[in-house]
Amino acid sequence: MPTRIRLQRKGKKGSPYYHLVVADQRAPRDGKYIERIGAYNPTVAPALVEVDREKALSWLQSGAQPSDTARAILSYTGVIYKNHLQNGVKKGAFDQAEADRRFEAWLNEKNAKIEAKRTNLMGEAEKTYKERIAVETKKSHDRADALSAKLASMMAAPASEGEAPATDEAAAGTADEPAASGDASAEQQ
Numbered sequence: 344m345p346t347r348i349r350l351q352r353k354g355k356k357g358s359p360y361y362h363l364v365v366a367d368q369r370a371p372r373d374g375k376y377i378e379r380i381g382a383y384n385p386t387v388a389p390a391l392v393e394v395d396r397e398k399a400l401s402w403l404q405s406g407a408q409p410s411d412t413a414r415a416i417l418s419y420t421g422v423i424y425k426n427h428l429q430n431g432v433k434k435g436a437f438d439q440a441e442a443d444r445r446f447e448a449w450l451n452e453k454n455a456k457i458e459a460k461r462t463n464l465m466g467e468a469e470k471t472y473k474e475r476i477a478v479e480t481k482k483s484h485d486r487a488d489a490l491s492a493k494l495a496s497m498m499a500a501p502a503s504e505g506e507a508p509a510t511d512e513a514a515a516g517t518a519d520e521p522a523a524s525g526d527a528s529a530e531q532q
Contacts, residue, residue, distance in 0.1 A: 345368040345408075346365055346366065346367060346377065346402070346405075346406070346407040346408070347367075347368045347407065347410060348364070348380070348399065348408070348409040348410065348413045348417070349364065349409070349412075349413050350383065350410070350412055350413060351363075351364045351366075351373055351376060358386055359385070359386070360382065360383065360385075360386065361383040361384075361385075362376075362379050363379070363381035363382065363383060363394060363416060364376035364377070364379050365378045365380060365402050378398065380398045380399050380402065381393050381394035381395060381399065383416055389457060389460050389461060392416055394416065394417065394420040394422060396420065396425065399417060400422055400425055400426055403417075403423075403426045404426065421449060421453065424446065424449055425446050428445060429442065
């Protein structure tokens with residue numbers, strides 16, 4: 344039975360995640376599978392990749408062929424490299440201890456790269472957050488300054504307007520008196 348290591352799509356529309364499975368080559372993409380050996384979630388940064396290395400290695404050594412994407416995922420997690428090292432041990436190029444040492448060195452380097460990327464992404468997110476807060480704070484202070492200037496001009500304006508209404512009322516009072524006297528004379532007639 345020809346077996347493939349491939350992805351099985353899960354999740355809802357627009358937010359997929361995948362199971363890394365070993366399936367019969369003739370089975371449909373989301374159909375029956377032999378064994379689930381990992382998970383892949385591309386929607387988070389950096390992408391979440393979980394693979395059971397021992398199961399994946401045993402399936403590769405048994406002859407299972409990975410799809411292109413599954414090969415990239417297995418290469419990312421080091422399963423392909425470990426398979427390469429195991430084949431070197433079988434051929435007698437080096438012993439098992441040397442293979443384990445090489446794989447550990449590669450794994451430490453890979454984990455350092457992943458951690459550096461994660462901290463870089465978190466640092467960028469924190470930096471953009473601080474910049475956004477600084478811009479919003481500046482806008483808030485500008486609005487507060489504009490409102491305080493407007494309030495100060497409004498407070499200064501009523502003091503000057505307070506003098507004007509007194510003269511207007513006096514003028515209005517003198518204007519009303521002749522009208523009142525005219526009305527009184529009109530009533531008398």
